[in-house]
Amino acid sequence: xxxxxxxxxxxxxxxxxxxxAEDLVQETMLLAWRGFHGFRRDSNARAWLFRILLNAFYGQxxxxxxxxxxxxxxxxxxxxxxxxxxxxxxxxxxxxxSVLLLCIVEGFTCREAAEILNVPIGTVMSRLSRAxxxxxxxxxxxxxxxxxxxxx
Amino acid sequence: xxxxxxxxxxxxxxxxxxxxxxxVEAAVLNRxxxxxxxxxxxxxxxxxxxxxxxxxxxxxxxKEQTPPICVAAAxxxxxxxxxxxxxxxxxxxxxxxxxxxxxxxxxxxIAALTTTGYGLQRARLCFLKKQIFLHLVxxxxxxxxxxxxxxxxxxxNDSVRGGQALAYFETNRVTAVFVSHGADALAFARAGAxxx
Numbered sequence: 001x002x003x004x005x006x007x008x009x010x011x012x013x014x015x016x017x018x019x020x021a022e023d024l025v026q027e028t029m030l031l032a033w034r035g036f037h038g039f040r041r042d043s044n045a046r047a048w049l050f051r052i053l054l055n056a057f058y059g060q061x062x063x064x065x066x067x068x069x070x071x072x073x074x075x076x077x078x079x080x081x082x083x084x085x086x087x088x089x090x091x092x093x094x095x096x097x098s099v100l101l102l103c104i105v106e107g108f109t110c111r112e113a114a115e116i117l118n119v120p121i122g123t124v125m126s127r128l129s130r131a132x133x134x135x136x137x138x139x140x141x142x143x144x145x146x147x148x149x150x151x152x
Numbered sequence: 153x154x155x156x157x158x159x160x161x162x163x164x165x166x167x168x169x170x171x172x173x174x175x176v177e178a179a180v181l182n183r184x185x186x187x188x189x190x191x192x193x194x195x196x197x198x199x200x201x202x203x204x205x206x207x208x209x210x211x212x213x214x215k216e217q218t219p220p221i222c223v224a225a226a227x228x229x230x231x232x233x234x235x236x237x238x239x240x241x242x243x244x245x246x247x248x249x250x251x252x253x254x255x256x257x258x259x260x261x262i263a264a265l266t267t268t269g270y271g272l273q274r275a276r277l278c279f280l281k282k283q284i285f286l287h288l289v290x291x292x293x294x295x296x297x298x299x300x301x302x303x304x305x306x307x308x309n310d311s312v313r314g315g316q317a318l319a320y321f322e323t324n325r326v327t328a329v330f331v332s333h334g335a336d337a338l339a340f341a342r343a344g345a346x347x348x
Contacts, residue, residue, distance in 0.1 A: 001173070001177045001180065001181075004173045004176055004177060004180075005171050005173050008171050008173055008176060009166065009167075009169065009171055012171075013166070022175060022176045022179070025176050025180075026176055026179050026180050026183070029176075029180040030180060030183055030184070033180075033184055081161075081165065082165045082168060082169075085161060085162055085165040085166075086165070086166075089162070089166075100162070101166075104159045104162050104163055105162065105163050105166045105167065132155060132158055132159075135158060135162065136153060136158060139153070139158075139161075143153055
């Protein structure tokens with residue numbers, strides 16, 4: 001099934017809950033299937049699916065406000081960075097997180113992300129900029145530690 | 153840390169995650185296989201059910217209100233026309249009109265009915281609930297219709313009413329019961345009501 005992996009990857013970081021993410025992707029695929037007649041052949045199917053996903057997600061967010069779940073502690077040093085990045089990602093506000101996931105992880109351009117989220121491109125760019133700043137702040141101790149280790 | 157470096161770290165971290173999509177795909181396929189009933193179909197089914205219930209109630213109500221004389225007429229039509237039990241019939245129009253006059257039914261009423269497009273075939277006298285009626289048999293488009301006439305008797309004063317196979321009314325000239333099997337007796341009765 002095309003794009004399910006990408007959708008699930010983003011959905012897990014939006015919902016912060018594996019089961020909720022699977023439900024969201026399931027809902028997205030069914031909505032896409034039922035609304036396939038509304039899909040324009042000349043448009044980007046991947047962007048269309050993400051638009052459905054984001055719309056469904058924001059619909060849910062309006063109904064239920066979920067508190068982010070803490071990421072379990074990991075002892076393995078190799079995974080420590082991944083966990084910290086994950087924590088930093090989940091600490092971002094939803095709007096910034098969704099822009100960051102679309103543009104940085106999924107490779108959509110700012111214009112495409114703007115169409116998916118149905119917001120002006122300027123909004124996408126400012127959200128992305130703020131998301132990067134927040135991430136930098138969150139990851140600063142790690143970067144500092146890495147730099148220190150490099151000089152030792 | 154530059155934007156590119158930050159982006160690369162985030163991307164690498166997120167994309168490194170192992171994702172099992174099999175459960176989601178199975179669930180989606182399962183839901184797709186289930187027959188999706190659109191909302192309009194549910195609404196249509198509800199409307200049909202309501203109409204069906206109304207028709208049933210109406211029929212029950214009408215059946216309860218059908219006068220016994222009309223039930224007797226329907227049974228007589230069943231015996232004499234549908235089952236074709238042998239009876240002596242008059243088929244000559246003048247003999248029929250003469251018979252009608254003797255029973256107090258204006259001959260003009262019989263003549264009037266022939267103007268509705270229904271053809272008079274035969275007639276005889278019969279008893280419905282111990283009351284004598286002139287039983288006239290008309291045809292149109294291969295269907296047979298029984299019309300039972302007698303002088304005004306106060307049996308029912310309504311205008312045309314009834315179901316598909318039975319209609320009856322009373323004017324100041326005649327009491328009339330129209331019966332047919334599988335044809336529209338009501339249409340004939342309506343036409344008759346205009347001329348009788």
